[in-house]
Amino acid sequence: MSIAESPAKEFSQSDREKSALRATSRALPIALLRAREKVMEPVRTMLSETGVTEQKWRTLRIIHEMGGLEQSTIAREACLLLPSLSRILQAMESDGLVTRQADRDDRRRILVDITDKGRALIRDNIAASNAIYERLEAEFGQQKLDQLLDLLEDLQRAKL
Amino acid sequence: MSIAESPAKEFSQSDREKSALRATSRALPIALLRAREKVMEPVRTMLSETGVTEQKWRTLRIIHEMGGLEQSTIAREACLLLPSLSRILQAMESDGLVTRQADRDDRRRILVDITDKGRALIRDNIAASNAIYERLEAEFGQQKLDQLLDLLEDLQRAKL
DNA sequence: TATTGTTATACTCTATAACTATA
DNA sequence: TATAGTTATAGAGTATAACAATA
Helix, strand or coil: CCCCCCCCCCCCHHHHHHCCCCCHHHCHHHHHHHHHHHHHHHHHHHHHHHCCCHHHHHHHHHHHHHCCEEHHHHHHHHCCCHHHHHHHHHHHHHCCCEEEEECCCCCCCEEEEECHHHHHHHHHHHHHHHHHHHHHHHHHCHHHHHHHHHHHHHHHHCCC | CCCCCCCCCCCCHHHHHCCCCCCHHHCHHHHHHHHHHHHHHHHHHHHHHHCCCHHHHHHHHHHHHHCCEEHHHHHHHHCCCHHHHHHHHHHHHHCCCEEEEECCCCCCCEEEEECHHHHHHHHHHHHHHHHHHHHHHHHHCHHHHHHHHHHHHHHHHCCC
16 A cells, blocks of 8 residues: 555554653653652751651651551551661661560561650651641642542552 | 649640641652652563663653753753763763753753654653553543642642 | 561762853 | 853662571
8 A cells, every 4th residue: 555545544543642652741650759859848958957868757757657567567658678778777776766676476577666756856847847738738729739648548559 | 824724625626736747648748759659660660671760761751752951951850950860861872862962052051852762762662651551540540540640730830 | 488677789869069161 | 150060979779689587
């Protein structure tokens, strides 16, 4: 079949769509990253004043929230690999923010808990943290923020 | 005023809320990170077969989409610091994926463009990338996915 | 044998500062 | 002087594998 004889619309719309990538603004991994960078900006300012890294702050919050966790669980919840978390928790234990002790029933497991000093660190940053959240709520809209958080929780539960 | 004389409800509900942090599932930076890790899992599998890192893939897509960009712009869009991007682009230029040349009108600016080899790399991964997206759409729901992307774009535009 | 966590390694990115070249 | 980008450096996380201890 010559070019002249070929149909005017050789490719359907969906075929053409399949020959290109989505705009990066509609690519979920990139959109999530950009959104996160945006909301992290004031958080980073706050954290730079406390001396803990973003990862340590996240880890501490999770231990504070759930308590008595083994490291594999913390790694999953904090989105950190176990080797990374292992060193982070050793440093945090040295700093007196958490305790680590072997599980009585299964000595392979290490149970991690927050200390009073760890709780104090969280307490000292609650006001700043809430201020950031309230500004976000005011600028972005409470309803949209809740909707976004609902969708993200939902996505978390989806099986991909 | 003695303790006995103080009102029964010394703290209002909103005061008590201010004395605690949100659950990590309702903390936007953590929720965004967890969601991103979740959707990145199949993408990482795809990228490990191409040999380009996540950052290079993101950078290449942005250059492909927008074209003829200076590095500061790419850095902003790709959520990378300029020093990181500088080395990434040098490596990508060595690999023949992009070209870099000084702007004629302002020799400080470096304009970056994608090459045929770069375009071929994107083309080679379109099918796999779209398959991942379609699975996401099927499992999470097209409407919810669009809604989520709309909210993320919206958040991007908000002034925080 | 399988699982939990640690250690080792090479690579990469982050973050900041100092520097070069151009405007 | 200010801006765009590069280089340098220290620190930290990523990713994988090898290892130790326990089950």
